[in-house]
Amino acid sequence: MLVLSRKKGESIVIQDHIEVTVLAVEGDTVKIGINAPRHVDIFRQEVYLSIKESNVESAAPAPQTLNALLDRLKQK
Template sequence: MLVLSRKKGESIIIQDQIELTILSVEGDTVKVGIKAPKHIDIFRQEVYLSIKEANKESAVAPTQVNLAALMERLKAGQ
């Protein structure tokens, strides 16, 4: 992990496309502004993990049901 120190108003640039700017520091809270292309998704970690888990759950159950239904249809069509 790269660790950088920044002050309020200072920025970090990532690959000419993403700019992180420190907007404010209040106690233990740091506000960060992010400029990035619209095609790049940006999430807080807890939201990202929740989305990832929901996608994992929805990918497992319906796939098994859909495969079983598809096999039934294929057998019926023969």
């Protein structure tokens, strides 16, 4: 993990297309702004993990579907 120190108003640039700017620091909270192309998805980590979990669940066949498929394969 790369660790950088930035002050309010300072930025970092990622691969010429993404700029992350420190907007405010209030106690333990840092407010950041992210300027990125529209095709780049940006999520808070907890939202990203929830989306990822939902995608895995929706892509997995239901157990009864798997059992029915196995039964059909055994019959052949």
